[in-house]
Amino acid sequence: MEKIGTGRENDFRKMGQQASQNDGLLAGYSPLSGIFDEVCSRAGNPRDKYDFLLRSFERLGPSELKRRKEDSLRILRENGVTYNVYGDERERIWSLDLFPLLMESEEWDQVERGLIQRSELLDEILKDVYGPRKLLYEKKIPPQLLFHSGGFLRACAPIYDASTFRLAFVATDISRDVTGKFFVIGDRIQAPSGSGYALENRIVLSRVFPSVYRDSQVHRVALYFRSLRKTLYTLSPSKDRDPLIVLLTPGPGNETYFEHAYLAGYLGFVLAQAEDLTVRENKVFLKTVEGLQQVDVIFRRVDDWFMDPLELKGDSLLGVPGILGAVRAGTVLVANPIGSGFLENRALHAYLSTLCKFYLGEELIIPNVPTHWMGDPAALEEVFSEPEKFVLKPAVRNPFEPSVFLSLLSKSEREEWRKKLLARPERYVAQEILSGSTCPVFSASGEPVLGKAVFRTFTCLSENGYTTMPGGLVRVSPKHDELIVTNQRGAVSKDLWILSSEEKKDVSLLPGQVEHIPLRRKGGGVPSRVADNMFWMGRYAERAENTARLVRECLNKLLESEESYEREQSSVLLGIISRVSYNNGGFGELSSKESLELTRDKIYETVASQYSSGSIRHDLDFFIRTTKAVRDRISDDTRYLISQIESESPRNNSYGEILEYLQKLIHLLASLSGLSSENMSRETGYYFLDLGKRLERAQFLSRIMLSLVDLTTLYNKGVFESLLNVNDIRITYRRRYKYRIDAQSVIDILLFDDTNPRSFAYQLSRIQENALMLPGSGGENPDEVRIFYELVARFKEEDAKRLFEYADPAGGLRRWSGDILELLKATSDSLAKKYFRYVENQFRLGGPYG
Numbered sequence: 001m002e003k004i005g006t007g008r009e010n011d012f013r014k015m016g017q018q019a020s021q022n023d024g025l026l027a028g029y030s031p032l033s034g035i036f037d038e039v040c041s042r043a044g045n046p047r048d049k050y051d052f053l054l055r056s057f058e059r060l061g062p063s064e065l066k067r068r069k070e071d072s073l074r075i076l077r078e079n080g081v082t083y084n085v086y087g088d089e090r091e092r093i094w095s096l097d098l099f100p101l102l103m104e105s106e107e108w109d110q111v112e113r114g115l116i117q118r119s120e121l122l123d124e125i126l127k128d129v130y131g132p133r134k135l136l137y138e139k140k141i142p143p144q145l146l147f148h149s150g151g152f153l154r155a156c157a158p159i160y161d162a163s164t165f166r167l168a169f170v171a172t173d174i175s176r177d178v179t180g181k182f183f184v185i186g187d188r189i190q191a192p193s194g195s196g197y198a199l200e201n202r203i204v205l206s207r208v209f210p211s212v213y214r215d216s217q218v219h220r221v222a223l224y225f226r227s228l229r230k231t232l233y234t235l236s237p238s239k240d241r242d243p244l245i246v247l248l249t250p251g252p253g254n255e256t257y258f259e260h261a262y263l264a265g266y267l268g269f270v271l272a273q274a275e276d277l278t279v280r281e282n283k284v285f286l287k288t289v290e291g292l293q294q295v296d297v298i299f300r301r302v303d304d305w306f307m308d309p310l311e312l313k314g315d316s317l318l319g320v321p322g323i324l325g326a327v328r329a330g331t332v333l334v335a336n337p338i339g340s341g342f343l344e345n346r347a348l349h350a351y352l353s354t355l356c357k358f359y360l361g362e363e364l365i366i367p368n369v370p371t372h373w374m375g376d377p378a379a380l381e382e383v384f385s386e387p388e389k390f391v392l393k394p395a396v397r398n399p400f401e402p403s404v405f406l407s408l409l410s411k412s413e414r415e416e417w418r419k420k421l422l423a424r425p426e427r428y429v430a431q432e433i434l435s436g437s438t439c440p441v442f443s444a445s446g447e448p449v450l451g452k453a454v455f456r457t458f459t460c461l462s463e464n465g466y467t468t469m470p471g472g473l474v475r476v477s478p479k480h481d482e483l484i485v486t487n488q489r490g491a492v493s494k495d496l497w498i499l500s501s502e503e504k505k506d507v508s509l510l511p512g513q514v515e516h517i518p519l520r521r522k523g524g525g526v527p528s529r530v531a532d533n534m535f536w537m538g539r540y541a542e543r544a545e546n547t548a549r550l551v552r553e554c555l556n557k558l559l560e561s562e563e564s565y566e567r568e569q570s571s572v573l574l575g576i577i578s579r580v581s582y583n584n585g586g587f588g589e590l591s592s593k594e595s596l597e598l599t600r601d602k603i604y605e606t607v608a609s610q611y612s613s614g615s616i617r618h619d620l621d622f623f624i625r626t627t628k629a630v631r632d633r634i635s636d637d638t639r640y641l642i643s644q645i646e647s648e649s650p651r652n653n654s655y656g657e658i659l660e661y662l663q664k665l666i667h668l669l670a671s672l673s674g675l676s677s678e679n680m681s682r683e684t685g686y687y688f689l690d691l692g693k694r695l696e697r698a699q700f701l702s703r704i705m706l707s708l709v710d711l712t713t714l715y716n717k718g719v720f721e722s723l724l725n726v727n728d729i730r731i732t733y734r735r736r737y738k739y740r741i742d743a744q745s746v747i748d749i750l751l752f753d754d755t756n757p758r759s760f761a762y763q764l765s766r767i768q769e770n771a772l773m774l775p776g777s778g779g780e781n782p783d784e785v786r787i788f789y790e791l792v793a794r795f796k797e798e799d800a801k802r803l804f805e806y807a808d809p810a811g812g813l814r815r816w817s818g819d820i821l822e823l824l825k826a827t828s829d830s831l832a833k834k835y836f837r838y839v840e841n842q843f844r845l846g847g848p849y850g
Contacts, residue, residue, distance in 0.1 A: 024058045029440050029448040032480065036180040038101050038439040038453060049102045049499060056212045057099075062446055068208045069098055069442075075204050078643045080631065081197075081262075084255045094258070095492040096201055097441050098208065101453070101474050105219075108498045111182060111457070112468045114366030115172055119459045119466040121352070122187065122343050123167045124359040130339055131159045140358050141351050144375050149347045149426040150396035153304060155311045156339030160328050164235050167343075168299075168335035169228060169460040171195070174366065175453075176437040183369045183434055184349075185454070190341040191301040194456045196259030198473040199225070199266070201495040219470035219498040227462040229267050234463070235333050236296040243296035246272040246286060250302055250318045252628050260301050261631035269299060271632040276527040279322035282329040288525030289684060289835045290775040298323075298334045304341040307334075346429040347373040347395040369434050375426040383430040384418060390430040392417065403484060405433070441478050441492060451476040455496065472496040526684040530633065532836040533626045534685045538692030540623035544616050545669040546700045549726045550577055551607060551616070552662045555655055557722060558599070569718035574599065576707040580700065581606055582614035604653035607662065616665070620645060633685060641672045687770045688835075694770065695828050698763040701727075701750065702821040709810040709817075714743040723750060727758045747813075748800035760820075764795060767827070774835070784830045791823040 031037035031044060039050055046054055057065060073093070081094040103111075128134055129152065135141050146152050159165045171192030174182045188194075202221055206213045236243035247269045249260035264271035270286065277295065278285050285292040300307070306316040308324045326332045342348075348355075349371040356364045372379035373395070383390045387406035394401045406414060421428055440448035453476045458469040474494035475486065526534075554573040561567045609615045624646050627634060634642070645668050650661040673693070680686045704723065712719055720741055724730040729749055737745055754761040771788065798816050806812040 025054055026440060026448055029450070031438060032450065034178055035435050035480075036176045036178055036437040038437050049104055052216065053100070053102065053212065056209075056215075065098070066446055069446075072096060072098060072204050072208050075207060076200075077647065078640045079200070079636075080258060080628070080639055080643060081200050082258045083197075084253070084257065094197065094200070096204060097476065097492050097494050098205065099440060099442060100205060100495040100497045101439055102216075102497050102499055104499050105501065108470065111174070111366065112470075114182070114364070115170075115457055115459050115468050116466045117356070117360065117362065117365050118172060118184065118187075119167060119170045119461075121356050121360055121364075122170060122189070123466075125348075125355060126167060126337065126340055126343060127159060127162055127165060128359075129342060130157045130165065130337075131162065135355065135358070138358065140354055141348070142375060144426050145345075145347050145351075145373065146342075149345055149373075149375065151304075151342035151345040153312065153339040153342075155308075155324055156337070161330055164237070164330075164333055165337050166235075166461060167337075167340060168231055168235065169195075169458065170466075172457050172459065174455045174457060175369075175434050178435050180437070182366050182455075184366050185369050185431075185434065186346070187344055188456075189336055189343045190303045191336075192458070193256040193259055193301070194473040195224075195458045195469065196263045196266070197256075197493060198456075198458070198469065198471060198495070200262065201473070201493060202471065205495050216497060217500045219500050221469050221471050224458065224460060224467065224469035225267065227467050228460040230463065231461045232297050232299060232333075232335060235335065237330055237333055238294075238296045244270065244286065244293055245297040245299060246270045246277070246295050248272055248274070248277070248298050248300040248302055248320075250306075252625070254301070256301070257628070258631075261628075265632040267299075270527070272527060273529060274302075274318050274320050276529050277320045277323075279320060279326050282322075282326050282331055284320065284323060284326045284332045286525060287528050289528055289531045289688075290525045293525045295332055298332060300334055300336070304338055307338050341396075344397060345395050346371060346393055346397075346431070347375065347426070349431075350376075350379075350429070370432040372430045373426075374421050374428040374430065377425075379430070380418075380421060380425060384414070387414060389432055391433055392421075392428055392430050395427055395429050406430075438480050439474075439476060439494070441476050441494075443478075449478055450480040451478050451492075452480050453494070454491075470498045526688075528836055530630050530685065531688045532832070533629045534633075534688040535692040535831070535836070537623060537626040537630065538689040538694075539696040540619050540626060541669055541672060542693045542696040543700070544619040544623060545666060545673075546697065546726075547577070547581055547606075547614075547616050547619070548662045548666050548669070549728075550580060551603060552659065552666065553722050553725050555603065555659050555662070557718075558596075559655060569716065569722065572708075572712045572716065572719050573722055575711045576704060577603075577606060579707040579710075580614075580703050600653060600655060604650070604658060607658055608650055608653075617649070630685075635675070635679065637679070638672065638675055641668055641675065644668055645672070682773075684773075684775065687773045691767060691770045691831065694763045694766045695824060697758065698760055698767070699821060699824050701760045701763075702817050702824065705747075705751070705813055705817040706821065709814045714810055714813075717741045720746040727756075729756055729758060732756070743809075744800050744804050747803065752799050760795070764792065768792075771831075776834075784834060787823065787826045787830050791820070791827055794819050794823060 026039070026046065029040070031040045033042075040046055060068070076094050076096065082091045083094050084091055125135065129146065133146075136143055136146065167189065169192060171188040171194055172184055173186045173188070175185050176182055199221060232245055233243055236245070245267075247260055247264040247267075249257060249264075249271060251257065251273050254260070261271055263269075272286060276287055278287055278292070280292070284295040284298070286295050302318045305313045307319040308321065309316045309319055310321045311324050312319070323332070323334070324338065327334055327338060349368040350373045352368055353364050356362055372383055372390075374380050374383075383392075383406070387409075390406055392404040392406060404417065406417070409417065437453050438450050439453045441451035443449050453474055456473040456475065458472060459466050460469075474496050475491040476494055477489070477491045550573070554570060554577055557570045557573060561570050605612055605615065607616050610617050610621060612618055624642065627642050631639075645665065648661060648664055648668070650657045676686070676689060680689070704726075708714075708719070708723075720743060721730070724733050724741075724746060727750060733741075733746070733749055736749075749756055749759065751760040753759050754765060756762060768788070794816070798812070803809055803812050803816070
C-alpha cells in the first residue's frame with residue numbers, strides 16, 4: 001500500500017531522501033500508535049506518495065503557504081461557499097484544509113470495485129423491496145426489519161417500472177481500521193450531499209496550487225458529473241423533446257443549500273423549491289411567469305418522508321402534493337426514487353454480507369463495520385456483555401437522537417438504555433467502534449494538528465453500469481479523539497487526490513464536437529419565485545444605494561456646517577433621511593455638541609443597524625437574502641461584488657469611518673448595476689430586476705418631493721443643491737444653468753427631464769419598456785393596464801413650469817407627488833399579483849353544492 005513503483009515517483013525521489021517527521025512541513029506532527037495515519041508510516045516517516053507534495057510545499061515556505069491559505073479563504077468567500085449549522089443563524093464559510101490526502105491508483109482500484117459492487121447490491125435490494133420481495137420469501141432478512149424499523153414506504157410499492165426505478169447516485173462513508181483496511185460506516189441514498197463541495201474543493205486547490213496540482217497528475221472528477229447528467233437525461237420519460245430537469249431543494253435554510261445551487265448551475269438544471277412545482281393530471285409542472293412547463297426529471301435534495309404531503313408527511317412544506325401519483329403514472333422520474341431511504345437503514349448493514357451473496361453471488365469487497373440489529377435478542381445480549389466495543393445508533397438516522405457510546409454511560413444509565421431497547425428493539429442498531437485514521441490538519445498558525453478522518457465517496461449510474469468519482473470529500477475533526485466526525489460538529493474538509501501514473505487529460509461538461517445542439521436565444525422559463533426574488537433584488541439594491549447617497553450628502557453638509565443656515569440645511573436633510581428610511585424617532589435639533597453626538601449615533605444606526613427597519617444594513621441583508629435564493633442565476637463577477645457588499649461594514653461610528661464605508665458601498669452598488677446593465681442577457685429575469693430598480697428609484701424621488709415640501713420652503717437653494725448631488729446630476733445642471741439654482745429648474749431636471757437617467761420621467765419610460773417585454777404583456781389585463789396608464793396620465797398632468805404657476809406651488813407638488821407615489825405602489829402590487837402570486841385554479845369537489 002506504501003509502494004508507488006511509478007517512473008514519476010522515482011524521478012521525484014531523486015530530489016533527495018525523505019524528510020523525517022521532525023523536519024519541514026510536518027515538524028512536530030506525531031501520529032498515534034495503534035491508529036492508522038494517512039500521511040505517515042508506523043515508523044513516523046512520511047509515506048512515499050507524499051514525497052513530492054511535501055517538498056513542493058516546503059519549497060513554497062511558511063509565509064507563501066499562509067498567503068495561499070488566505071487566497072483560498074477569499075475564493076471561498078467570493079464564491080459564496082457556505083455550510084449552515086442548524087441552530088446557528090449565521091452562515092459559515094466552508095472550511096477547507098489545503099493539505100490534500102493522496103491515494104494511489106492501485107489502492108483506489110480496490111476501493112472503486114467495492115463501491116461499484118455496493119451500488120449494484122443496493123440497487124438490487126431497492127428493486128426487490130418494492131417489487132417481488134424475494135429477500136423476505138427466502139428469509140434473508142426478518143420481516144420486522146423491513147416493516148417496523150423504518151425507512152420503508154408502503155405508498156411507493158409496488159414498482160411501477162423496474163427499468164427506471166434505479167439508484168442514480170450513491171454516497172458512501174468509509175473509514176479505516178488500525179491496519180488501514182477500509183470499512184463502510186454508512187450510505188446516503190435519499191439526498192446524498194457532498195459531491196458539490198468535493199468539486200469546489202478541487203477547484204480551489206487547483207487555483208491555489210496550480211503547478212503542484214498539474215504535476216501531481218491527479219485524476220479529474222468532471223467525468224463523474226458528466227456521467228450523472230447523461231444518466232438523468234437518459235432516464236427521462238420524455239423521448240420526443242429535450243427533457244426539463246429540476247433540482248429540488250428544501251431552500252436557502254438547508255445546511256447544504258450552496259451545493260444545491262452550485263450543482264444546478266454546473267449541471268445546467270433548474271433549481272426549484274416545492275412552491276415552484278405543481279401536479280396537474282398526474283404530471284408535474286414548473287410554475288413560471290411564462291406559464292406551466294412540464295417537468296421530466298426531479299433530481300431531489302429532499303428526504304423521502306417530506307416529498308408528498310398528500311400521501312406521506314401531511315404537514316410537509318418541502319414536497320409537492322400529488323407527486324407520487326405522477327411517479328406511478330410514469331410521467332416524471334425522481335432520482336433517487338422516493339422510498340429509497342430504506343437503504344439508509346443501518347439495520348440492513350447486519351445482513352448486507354448475506355444479501356451480497358444472495359443477489360450477486362459475491363463477497364462484499366468493502367465490508368460494513370460490524371453491525372448488530374437490536375431486533376435480534378442474541379445480538380442485544382452480546383452488545384451489553386461487551387459495552388466498551390459498541391456505539392448505539394437509531395436504525396434510521398435522526399438528528400434529534402444522537403449516537404450513544406455505552407462505555408461512557410454509568411451503570412444505571414446503561415440499564416435505562418437496556419429497557420428502552422427491549423421496548424422498541426427494532427428501532428436501534430449497535431456498531432463496533434472503528435478506530436478510523438488520522439491525518440494532519442493545519443491550524444491558523446500553520447502548525448500541523450492531529451485530526452480524525454472520514455471519507456465520503458460518490459458513485460453514479462452510467463451507460464456502462466456504475467462509475468465512481470475518482471476522489472471524494474474527506475471530513476476531518478481537528479480533535480483526534482473525536483468519536484463522531486461531521487461538518488455539523490465542526491469538522492473541516494480536505495480534497496482526496498487519486499494519483500495516476502499517466503498524464504491526465506482535462507475533462508469538462510462542455511459538449512463534444514459530435515453533439516449537435518439546436519441554437520437558442522432564450523432560456524427556459526423563469527419560476528415565479530425566481531422572478532419575485534429578482535424583482536426585489538433590484539428594489540433592495542436601489543433602496544440601499546439611494547439611502548447611502550442621501551446619508552453621504554448629509555454627512556458632508558454636517559461636517560461643513562459653520563453658519564446657522566448651513567445647520568438648517570443639514571436639519572432638513574436629516575429630516576428627509578428620517579422619512580425616507582422610516583426612522584420615526586427623528587434626529588433632533590443640531591444646537592449643541594451633545595446633540596451632534598446623538599445625531600452621529602442615529603446616523604450610524606441608520607447605516608449599520610441590522611435591526612432597524614429602513615436602515616441601509618437592513619436593506620442590504622434583505623438584498624443578500626434574495627441573491628442567495630437565485631444564486632444559480634448569478635454570474636461569478638456578480639457574486640464577487642455581492643460578497644464584497646456583504647462583508648463591508650463601518651468599523652466604528654465615527655463620521656470619517658461612516659463616510660468611507662458609504663463611498664465604498666455606493667461604488668459597489670453602482671458596479672453591480674453596471675454589471676447587470678452591460679452583461680446580463682435580456683431575458684425575463686433581467687426585466688424583473690430592472691423593473692424593481694426603476695420602481696424603487698421612482699418611489700424614492702416621490703418621497704423626496706413629499707419630504708421636501710413638508711420640511712422646508714421651495715426656495716432653499718442649499719437643499720436643492722444637495723438633491724442634485726444625491727441624484728448625481730449637479731455637473732450637468734451647472735453646465736446648463738451656470739451657478740444659478742432655483743426650485744423650478746431643479747425639479748425639472750430631477751422629475752421631468754428624460755435625458756437624466758435618474759429622473760422620474762426616465763424611470764417611467766424604462767418601466768414601460770420593461771413591462772412590454774414581460775410574458776403575457778400583449779394580452780388584456782384591465783387592472784394592470786388601467787393602473788399604469790393612470791400613473792402616466794397623472795404624471796403628464798404637471799410639469800415644472802405649471803407647478804409654479806399655482807397659488808400654492810408646495811401644495812400642488814405635495815398632492816401630485818402623493819398621487820404618483822400611491823400609483824407606483826399600485827403598479828408594483830399589480831405586477832406581483834400577476835406574476836409572483838401564482839394561484840392554483842380552484843374548483844368545488846362534488847359538484848356545485850359540494
